[in-house]
Amino acid sequence: MQKLHELLRMGDLAAFVGIVDDGGFAESARRRGVSASTLSRSVTRLEAQLKVTLLRRTTRSIEITPEGAAVLAEAREILDRSETLQEIATSGQAPAGPLRVNAPVPYVLHVLAPRLAEFHAQYPDIQLSIDMTDALVDLIGSHADVAIRLGRVPDSEMLRRPLGRTAWKLVATPAYLDRTGWPETPADLAELKQVRFAAPDHINTLRFAGLADPVPVPPAVTAGNGEAVRQMVLGGLGIARFSDFMIAEDLRAGRLVELFAGQLDAEPLDISALYLTRVSGLRRLGVFLDWLGTISIG
Incomplete structure (x- = not known):
């Protein structure tokens, strides 16, 4: 041939x-x-x-x-x-060219999107394209140069750069708690309603330090999208637990309050950037990974 x-x-x-x-x-x-x-x-x-x-x-x-x-x-x-x-x-020139990023919806909305103008100001010749999915993707098949993932990353040929950790927080609106009663102990949560994630189900399990069993909270509604769950909680439908970056601004603004801070028994999630050896030498990828490190959380 x-x-x-x-x-x-x-x-x-x-x-x-x-x-x-x-x-x-x-x-x-x-x-x-x-x-x-x-x-x-x-x-x-x-x-x-x-x-x-x-x-x-x-x-x-x-x-x-x-x-x-x-x-x-x-x-x-x-x-x-x-x-x-x-x-x-072109090593003497500013990094340029297309860069394809794949990341979970909440991470894009609450971490990347508010800060991307800074990256664009530093590297105006890099054309970012961002796809949002929560599943681990095939970087070649999805045309992604880098994927950002939360939680444990399975062993693979991909390289990994840690970007921090995100803790879990259990929250509700003050108005909802005024209406239903503020719980004094974790066991009191059983009298409230929970807005649940369709998947993964373990997010809905509420374990607390000192309690042998999780607290059963009746469901108000179940949704398949984390942002939908957040909006329902903000709308006063019930309580839910979130990665802290998803609700940090809501807590600062007083739209949500944290319940039993420091008592929720849930392992923080690692945040990682995954990329392939074959693109690890690209300068536009390198500067993007370095920039991600400056906005990492946890």
Whole structure:
């Protein structure tokens, strides 16, 4: 097979890799802001130069051929090396280029978003793109350069940079407690209502130092989004426990009050930035990770 680095069009290689990662021409075209026909021509050129079929195409899906899989692996390496060489060549210039970040919704809303103007002022030539998901993602498949995650990180090939820890706090609105009665002991919480997280369920378990069993609190409502739970608590539906960064401003403003501070038995969550070895040398990633360290919490 002809060496891929002898091909004249790096853009065709990038288009091919993107089509596979995105699962099809239409989605890849949408992400890149080009037409599907433009991407199709790129793949056709590659197939003509290599004299192999890379993708089997139908109206609904694509299937990579064995030859295409071999080309894909080498294409990734070439594109990675090309980007690294570009970083070296521009090392005297300000960091620039696209940087794709994946992070949980609450972290983006309460930690990143309020401070991103500072990062943009320092590095105006870095184009940030932020996707929000709570699940651990495949960095290649999701097009992410770095993922921010809360809690224990499973062993993987990804590198990890600690960004701090976040403690749990049990809170409610003063108006809700005025209406239902302020609990004097953790056991009194059983007389209140709890706004619950659909997942993970362990967030809803309220254990306290000195008590052998968790305190059972009847549910008021269950929601699948942390921000929805927060808004319901602010609306006076009940109590809930949150990572402290989610409700720090609410506590400072008096919209929420903490219940039994220091008595909640819940291990703090680690906050980590995860990234791959193949992008660890990119200066724009490096300065972003350094900046994350300056806004870390806990």
